[in-house]
Amino acid sequence: MKRSERIVAMTHHFKENPRKLISLPYFVDSFQAAKSSVSEDIDIIDEMFQSLGIGRIETTAGASGGVRYIPDFNHNQSRQFIDRLIHVLEDSKRILPGGYVYMSDVLGDYNYIREIGKVFGAAFKDVDLDYIVTVATKGIPLAYAVAEVLNVPVVIIRRDPKVTEGSTVSINYVSGSSRKIQTMALAKRSIQEDSNVLLIDDFMKAGGTIKGMENLMQEFNATVKGIAVLAEAEDEDEERRVEDYVSLLKIQEVNERSGAIKVVTGNYFNS
Amino acid sequence: MKRSERIVAMTHHFKENPRKLISLPYFVDSFQAAKSSVSEDIDIIDEMFQSLGIGRIETTAGASGGVRYIPDFNHNQSRQFIDRLIHVLEDSKRILPGGYVYMSDVLGDYNYIREIGKVFGAAFKDVDLDYIVTVATKGIPLAYAVAEVLNVPVVIIRRDPKVTEGSTVSINYVSGSSRKIQTMALAKRSIQEDSNVLLIDDFMKAGGTIKGMENLMQEFNATVKGIAVLAEAEDEDEERRVEDYVSLLKIQEVNERSGAIKVVTGNYFNS
Numbered sequence: 001m002k003r004s005e006r007i008v009a010m011t012h013h014f015k016e017n018p019r020k021l022i023s024l025p026y027f028v029d030s031f032q033a034a035k036s037s038v039s040e041d042i043d044i045i046d047e048m049f050q051s052l053g054i055g056r057i058e059t060t061a062g063a064s065g066g067v068r069y070i071p072d073f074n075h076n077q078s079r080q081f082i083d084r085l086i087h088v089l090e091d092s093k094r095i096l097p098g099g100y101v102y103m104s105d106v107l108g109d110y111n112y113i114r115e116i117g118k119v120f121g122a123a124f125k126d127v128d129l130d131y132i133v134t135v136a137t138k139g140i141p142l143a144y145a146v147a148e149v150l151n152v153p154v155v156i157i158r159r160d161p162k163v164t165e166g167s168t169v170s171i172n173y174v175s176g177s178s179r180k181i182q183t184m185a186l187a188k189r190s191i192q193e194d195s196n197v198l199l200i201d202d203f204m205k206a207g208g209t210i211k212g213m214e215n216l217m218q219e220f221n222a223t224v225k226g227i228a229v230l231a232e233a234e235d236e237d238e239e240r241r242v243e244d245y246v247s248l249l250k251i252q253e254v255n256e257r258s259g260a261i262k263v264v265t266g267n268y269f270n271s
Numbered sequence: 272m273k274r275s276e277r278i279v280a281m282t283h284h285f286k287e288n289p290r291k292l293i294s295l296p297y298f299v300d301s302f303q304a305a306k307s308s309v310s311e312d313i314d315i316i317d318e319m320f321q322s323l324g325i326g327r328i329e330t331t332a333g334a335s336g337g338v339r340y341i342p343d344f345n346h347n348q349s350r351q352f353i354d355r356l357i358h359v360l361e362d363s364k365r366i367l368p369g370g371y372v373y374m375s376d377v378l379g380d381y382n383y384i385r386e387i388g389k390v391f392g393a394a395f396k397d398v399d400l401d402y403i404v405t406v407a408t409k410g411i412p413l414a415y416a417v418a419e420v421l422n423v424p425v426v427i428i429r430r431d432p433k434v435t436e437g438s439t440v441s442i443n444y445v446s447g448s449s450r451k452i453q454t455m456a457l458a459k460r461s462i463q464e465d466s467n468v469l470l471i472d473d474f475m476k477a478g479g480t481i482k483g484m485e486n487l488m489q490e491f492n493a494t495v496k497g498i499a500v501l502a503e504a505e506d507e508d509e510e511r512r513v514e515d516y517v518s519l520l521k522i523q524e525v526n527e528r529s530g531a532i533k534v535v536t537g538n539y540f541n542s
Contacts, residue, residue, distance in 0.1 A: 002315075004274055004275055004278050004312075005318075005319050007275050007279055008315065008316050008319035008323075009319060009323060011279050011282040011286075012282060012286065012323065012325065015283065015286050016385070041275075044273075044275050044276060045279050047276075048276050048279035048280060049279070049283075052280060096434065096435065096436075096437045097434070097437075098434050100434055102437055102458075102460065103435070104426075104427070104435075104436060104458055104461055105424070105460075105461070108424045108427070108461070109425075110415060110418045110419045110422070110424075110425070111422075114287070114419070136407055137407045137408065137411070137427060138427075138435075140408070140411045140412065141411065141412075141415050141425070144381060144415060144416075145415075147381045148381045148385070151381070153376070153380045153381070154379040154381070154412070155375075155379055156379070156409075158408060159431070160430070163367065163369050163371055164374070164375075164409075164474070165367075165373070165375060166367045166368075166373055187373075187375055189373065189376075190375055190376070190379070203435070
């Protein structure tokens, strides 16, 4: 097999298996190539991935060693993508009764979701995680997109326990905006004790839902290592109950009467 | 830039943009390479993608022409993956009260979800689709995984309409197994009139939920072009209400007392 052919196959393999350790003999056997050729191939791919700003190939020496693709997404690319997203969202047609912003089309489009996953993946790339935890419904695609980059399983908290989940742990929490008491439930066997988790959701206002997720995680003795929200909005009525989080967007103004809508970058881009 | 470097960048680009038309001048300009070199690169990638069984690069001639990566997943690979999945599922520890099978860990693992997306993507690759429609909660990751392969947006039907969706159309339907009347709602602006849709869900027993989705699609004048379910189970009490569907798995027996669980391949593998 020629170098160019091996490079197609290896680039494909790395992109399908982010963060997974691949032994050099695996490639050597697959391609019937010399170890030195495979090493050179990997150097080329590593350099190109770095120059494309999409991560790097990490090499671990020794008997249990190998290579691993660590995806990344440089800050410039992240910022450009979020600026494009802001442009899409700042459309008065998106304003819904109650001052909400219609985002379901954006959240339904994998071309956006994939990029959001990359941005959050880069934001939390150095955090040691066992699970990514979200709550049904709209956080789910975001959770999977980040999970794909970080190679970590997703756990979905539900509003309604289902028979197909087995025994569940449930808590009540006060929704920030409506002040209503709501329930969250999570299957008992979905998280192992003493795990490290990343919480993710599409939207945060007063932070009641995230606070509820934090409380539920305590029931599982899990440590919340990070909180990711796609969009945050200011809540005039009360103080935010969540302090330490990463947001990509901030909805600053939604005026139903004038049709004005102002979206800016979230705190991930402050510095 | 050398051929091997261009090939890394192009393989990456194709894999990030399935089914999207890319003009040759885009590559020529990006790499400052001759058109003939870029064409040769594409031929190498095309041949290698085909020999890996992951699809092909389609070339369209003419002024509005270009190249497009059409992902595929050959039947052998699909079958091998499903056999592995069956092995994971046939574990008596997965049996839940009521004869259900715990699958949330599988559905939470992107390494499985990605492959399921490829299998369904191959099953429906020649169907002209505008949307992939699922119903909260567990069908969601499957829908996105297929959407990634087919480059089609996802639309999520909810059990509970939310303020962040705007006006919704809702219907009542009878859940097959519990005989309870339930509600499904979908945001009015989420589907355009006269669209072609693929319905997808994780599990089908009597087919009540899928039937409900079909009815809701009628309200949007949408045409159901296909139905995909990951796992089907036989319902002894009543006839299935859905006829034409593709399933990857069939749960044949779940015996709570003996702990016996038998899973076989679904109808996609009949023939």
